[in-house]
Amino acid sequence: MFLGIDLGTSEIKVILMNDAGRIIGVARSPLTVSRPQPRWSEQAPEDWWQGTVDAIDQLQQDHPAELAAVRGIGLSGQMHGATLLDQADRPLRPAILWNDTRSDEQCAALTERLPELHNISGNLAMPGFTAPKLLWVAQHEPELFRRICSVLLPKDYLRLCLSGEKVSDMSDAAGTLWLDVAARDWSDALLDATYLTRAHMPKLVEGTAISGELRPELAARWGMQQPVIIAGGAGDNAASAVGIGAVSPGDAFLSLGTSGVIFVVDDCFRPNPASAVHTFCHTLPNRWHRMSVMLSAASCLSWATQLVGAENEATFLAQIATIDEKAKQQAPIFLPYLSGERTPHNDPYAQGVFFGLTHDTNPAALGYAVMEGITFGLADGLAALQATSSDISALSLVGGGARSTWWAQLIADVLQLPVHTHPDSEAGAAMGAARLAQLACGGREEEVCHKPDIQAEYLPQSALSPMLGKRLNRFRQLYTALKPVFRSNA
Numbered sequence: 001m002f003l004g005i006d007l008g009t010s011e012i013k014v015i016l017m018n019d020a021g022r023i024i025g026v027a028r029s030p031l032t033v034s035r036p037q038p039r040w041s042e043q044a045p046e047d048w049w050q051g052t053v054d055a056i057d058q059l060q061q062d063h064p065a066e067l068a069a070v071r072g073i074g075l076s077g078q079m080h081g082a083t084l085l086d087q088a089d090r091p092l093r094p095a096i097l098w099n100d101t102r103s104d105e106q107c108a109a110l111t112e113r114l115p116e117l118h119n120i121s122g123n124l125a126m127p128g129f130t131a132p133k134l135l136w137v138a139q140h141e142p143e144l145f146r147r148i149c150s151v152l153l154p155k156d157y158l159r160l161c162l163s164g165e166k167v168s169d170m171s172d173a174a175g176t177l178w179l180d181v182a183a184r185d186w187s188d189a190l191l192d193a194t195y196l197t198r199a200h201m202p203k204l205v206e207g208t209a210i211s212g213e214l215r216p217e218l219a220a221r222w223g224m225q226q227p228v229i230i231a232g233g234a235g236d237n238a239a240s241a242v243g244i245g246a247v248s249p250g251d252a253f254l255s256l257g258t259s260g261v262i263f264v265v266d267d268c269f270r271p272n273p274a275s276a277v278h279t280f281c282h283t284l285p286n287r288w289h290r291m292s293v294m295l296s297a298a299s300c301l302s303w304a305t306q307l308v309g310a311e312n313e314a315t316f317l318a319q320i321a322t323i324d325e326k327a328k329q330q331a332p333i334f335l336p337y338l339s340g341e342r343t344p345h346n347d348p349y350a351q352g353v354f355f356g357l358t359h360d361t362n363p364a365a366l367g368y369a370v371m372e373g374i375t376f377g378l379a380d381g382l383a384a385l386q387a388t389s390s391d392i393s394a395l396s397l398v399g400g401g402a403r404s405t406w407w408a409q410l411i412a413d414v415l416q417l418p419v420h421t422h423p424d425s426e427a428g429a430a431m432g433a434a435r436l437a438q439l440a441c442g443g444r445e446e447e448v449c450h451k452p453d454i455q456a457e458y459l460p461q462s463a464l465s466p467m468l469g470k471r472l473n474r475f476r477q478l479y480t481a482l483k484p485v486f487r488s489n490a
Contacts, residue, residue, distance in 0.1 A: 001069040002441070003059075004434030005052060006236065007077035007155050009033060009043075009097065009258045012051035016059055016066055017434040021448070023424055025063040027055040034094060039101045039348070041339070042094035045083050048154060049161045060222050068223040072437030073162065073214060075233030076240075076429040077155025079175040082133040085150040085157075092144050095154060096136075099259070099295050099339045101127040101348035106135035110177070114193040121190060122174075122181040122271035122279035127340070127348045128295070131177035134194045151200050155233055163212035163230050166202040171238035171289075173204055174280035181288070182269040184281055205232040207242075207283030208439040231440035234283035236429045237261050237291060243432030244396050244422065245451030247284055252392045254411070254419070255428065256401025260297030260374060262381050264290050264392060275384040276346040283436065284445070290388065292343035292381025297374050298401045300336045300352070304370040308363040320367035321406040329467055331365040332356040333475050334373030335482070341377070344384040345479070349486040355478055371407055372468075375414045376475045382415055394418040398428040405456065412458040414468055422452040 001024070006013045009031065016025040029051035034042045060067050080098035085091060096102075107125035110132055111117055117125060125132055130151070138145040152160065153176070156168045173179045173186075178194070178201065180187040186201050205211050214228035234242065237255060241263055244253050249267040254260070266288045271279040282289045301313060310316035323331070337350035354369065385392070395417055397408055402421050412419040424431065438448050 001066050001071065002434045002437040003056070003070050003073045004430040004432070004437065005073065005075050005158065006239065006430035006433055007048055007052070007075075007158060008236070009078050009099070012048065012055050013430045014052070014055040014059060015430040015434055016063055016070070017431070018066070019438070021435070021450070023431070024066050025059050027058040027062070029055045033097065039340075041097040041100040043097060044094050045091045045154070045157050048158060052158055056222055064223060068225065070224050070228055072229045072231060072441040074231045074433035074435065074437035074440070075155040075159055076236050076433040077153065077158070077172070079153065079172055079235040079237070080128050080130050081154040082130050082137070083152040083154060083157045084137070084144070084148050085152065086147050087149045089150065089160060092147055093141070096133045098128045100133070101340045103127045103132035103136040104348045106132040106139070110135060110193055114189060117177070117190065117193070118271070118273045120180050120187050121177050122269065122273065123177065124273045124276055124346055125177060126342060126346055128342065129175060129177045131190065131194050134196065138195055148200065150202070151196070152202060156202055159211060159230060159233070162214055162218065164215060165212035167205055167211040167232065168202045169205060169207040169232035169234055169283055170281035171207060171283040172233070172235035175235055175278070179281070181271070181279060181281055206285045207232040207234045207238070207436050208285065210440050229437070229440055231436040232283070233433055233436055235280070237263050238280070238283040238289065239429040239432030239436070240398050241265065241289065241432065242283060242435050242449055243428050243430070244398055245449050246396070247287070247445065247449045249287070250391060252394070253396040253398055254378065255399045256298050256397065257399040258297065258299045260294040260378050260381070262292045262378065262385060262395070264385060266290060270388065272388040275387055276343045277384050277388060278343070290385060292384050294336065294343065294374075294377040294381055295341055296336050296338040297377070298399065300338055300370050300374055303338060304367055308366060310363070316367055317404050317406065319364050320371060323364050323368050325467070327365055328368055330360070331372070332361060332369045333471065333478055334369040335475070335479055336370070336373045336377050343381045347483065347486065349490045350479070350483070351486055351489070353478065353482065371410060372471065373475065375410050376472050378411065379414050379472060380476070392417065394420060396420045396422060408456070408458045412460050413464045414472065416460045416465070418460070419458040421455045423455050424452070
């Protein structure tokens with residue numbers, strides 16, 4: 001048995017997986033995001049740990065014998081979060097999250113201070129990454145900055161609580177702007193640019209390596225036989241790749257969660273920071289990946305559900321699915337930039353916009369506009385990836401958005417690619433984390449990381465191309481026209 005722990009933005013998800021790769025049990029614990037100021041996004045690390053304990057406790061109640069048989073634990077988590085610890089390993093402040101955009105000025109300062117940053121890290125300096133967050137803390141909270149002993153990523157804080165070890169994996173570390181991504185090692189030059197050294201950083205291992213063992217008192221609490229190893233794990237998207245079997249060059253998938261990601265596996269380091277495409281290490285040895293990232297995807301749907309007063313997202317989706325073709329053509333255009341945007345704009349000032357509202361606009365039309373706008377944002381990300389010669393022939397769909405067959409068809413129509421859904425596709429990153437635990441326990445990659453069965457295939461409908469193409473062009477024109485207004489409105 002293996003445990004996969006995924007620390008998301010909205011919840012902790014823990015799955016129990018057997019040796020054959022079948023999910024035996026799932027437990028969840030909700031999380032909330034604090035936004036004390038505009039453009040800020042924070043969470044308390046202590047809440048992550050409490051949520052993890054609660055979820056595993058629930059699995060023990062539901063599956064005590066299976067949990068007792070766990071041999072390995074894998075970790076996955078939201079990337080980029082700055083978790084700052086003092087000398088006693090206590091959090092000094094709430095963690096600054098991946099969708100926090102307060103450090104735009106620090107990004108410019110970091111790039112000016114170290115012009116070779118793009119070549120070493122393979123990425124532009126963006127507020128979402130960890131390094132500029134530390135510059136912000138150094139500037140605005142200097143006394144606290146001087147007390148920093150360790151900087152950990154969110155999932156690695158859970159590892160510290162589980163094992164007492166400070167370790168990260170290559171895929172998650174690549175999202176900090178402190179990693180030499182080609183060399184798969186911390187860069188002293190990048191660390192120095194943010195007044196840090198290797199002493200502040202965790203040890204690095206591959207995601208399939210053993211990073212430590214579960215503390216004896218925790219093993220006893222959950223009835224597990226010792227030792228229980230903890231794998232290096234992965235950032236959420238690389239973990240989702242392992243969960244969906246995207247492990248060979250050219251494999252690709254689309255993750256529709258709080259954010260929206262298109263992920264492509266590479267066999268070497270192929271950076272293209274100019275297009276705001278991310279180039280990171282894969283969690284598997286000797287592989288890398290590129291991805292386009294939009295900051296607000298399914299989170300826009302959650303926001304719109306509350307905005308129109310719908311009972312829940314499922315009810316709202318059913319209402320949206322009834323909209324006819326004429327109403328789609330007359331629906332507003334929606335820019336989904338509720339938290340700024342990364343690929344392809346790298347614009348922390350971008351904002352959400354409804355354009356084209358009339359007296360006839362109803363909740364269903366607003367909902368359609370939101371889902372279409374998210375999908376158009378994904379199309380922009382795909383175009384950025386294709387500009388770097390990514391040969392993508394189909395996309396597997398994972399994450400909460402994979403629940404909607406209507407949305408899957410819209411994605412196929414807009415992106416003009418076949419879209420595949422799979423059983424247990426929502427397990428995504430947690431499944432990948434469990435698979436990494438199995439690999440760390442000696443499992444063979446070709447057996448563990450198999451591709452799941454295709455549950456459904458959605459093919460592009462060419463009849464809709466003229467209407468969607470026209471609206472996509474309007475979507476892009478609208479962002480271009482409003483870009484200077486966004487910045488002046490910040």
